[in-house]
Amino acid sequence: GAGVSQTPSNKVTEKGKYVELRCDPISGHTALYWYRQSLGQGPEFLIYFQGTGAADDSGLPNDRFFAVRPEGSVSTLKIQRTERGDSAVYLCASSLIVTKGDEQFFGPGTRLTVL
């Protein structure tokens, strides 16, 4: 079956611009996670959703970052006034239910480059 998909695969933008990154989770998965990965580092948690609500957004670095999941399926990560330090691979993952032992299925990521 279809895995987690993310669009676009690559995004190049200029400093100060607004970007949206999209995640399509596996159908039926109620939990959705966003992570960010800088070069040479492991992924860092940003936010996770249980259904439509953001259950934990403690990883969002500042108020320029926002994410939504209005119908409990597709999610969009929004970054305002982008900065060069936002350049990274943004990963989305989903899991069937939110438990501490659930397997998370990751998408291929969106590589964001801020010039």
Add this chain to the structure above:
Amino acid sequence: DAKTTQPNSMESNEEEPVHLPCNHSTISGTDYIHWYRQLPSQGPEYVIHGLTSNVNNRMASLAIAEDRKSSTLILHRATLRDAAVYYCILRDAYSGAGSYQLTFGKGTKLSVIP
């Protein structure tokens, strides 16, 4: 969350077994040990997890020390497709909100030599 320590890199010859170590000396009684791996230019993928007993699945085996302060991921026969970064992650099954996410370290970069 308890911390894990892994070597930065390891090498293996193709078709030989690989033992990837992970130290977690501050592990709590309710921490599960999870392993994920990340192939080049891909998102991480689940490999295996366990609590106390050794575990086997189609991808790998997980050997957990009796005191649970360390564990070893075993790939029985390394292939070129196993070249990846391997992450050892602890997940507390009973802590409160905020622990659902995976906390990645830098992992071990495994190179497989043909």
